[in-house]
Amino acid sequence: MLQKINNPLESCQLKLASDGKGVFEGYASVFNKIDSYGDTILPGAFAETIKAKRKPSMFINHDSWNIPVGDWMKLSEDSTGLLVEGKIDLNHRDGTTVYSALQRKAMDGLSIGFRIPAGGAEENEDSGARIISKIDLKEISIVNFPADDNARISIVKSNIQQIETLKDAEILLRDAGYSRSEAKFFVSQVGRAYQRDAGRMDDEKAKKLTDELYKYL
Structure with a gap:
């Protein structure tokens, strides 16, 4: 992305x-x-x-x-x-x-x-x-x-399918106006399930990540 x-x-x-x-x-x-x-x-x-x-x-x-x-x-x-x-x-x-x-x-x-x-x-x-x-x-x-939460959430949702790695998720949240600490905290929470994975995620894992992201929006 x-x-x-x-x-x-x-x-x-x-x-x-x-x-x-x-x-x-x-x-x-x-x-x-x-x-x-x-x-x-x-x-x-x-x-x-x-x-x-x-x-x-x-x-x-x-x-x-x-x-x-x-x-x-x-x-x-x-x-x-x-x-x-x-x-x-x-x-x-x-x-x-x-x-x-x-x-x-x-x-x-x-x-x-x-x-x-x-x-x-x-x-x-x-x-x-x-x-x-x-x-x-x-x-x-x-x-x-974006100055409000609704605008930031709209940005995240419109780009969510581009997420392929945990780093992509962090970048997307930062682009939407969330702070570095907020983005890192969210990604670290979601990423616990993938601690043993490195680099590019496969389609199944990427789908799980985007599903998790939707739960927070």
């Missing part, structure tokens, strides 16, 4: 073009900053994505089931982070609403959806915090961070 890291509005440094055509720029990710999960992204992490000229999708709140609300036209790294230029499609059914929200600073920020290739991160075994040096960037969303 895709992992996500949020960059709050105050760190995005969003700037909107004055022509009103939906163009804006800002930082989708900031380097050498410990995020709410304890993870840190290093300079150069997006270099391969940029070199390959792969353009990530632009979603609202990581909703990949809907048509992208616009396009990311430019991606570059500087000393601060991943600087992006995007254009919202004002003909999209949600385009004018999202653009107006950006103008009013009513959205909470940008958030990257990514995978970490082999060898792309070092993890502290005690804290679970990661130093991320390489990212396979799939999408960048304009987001509202």
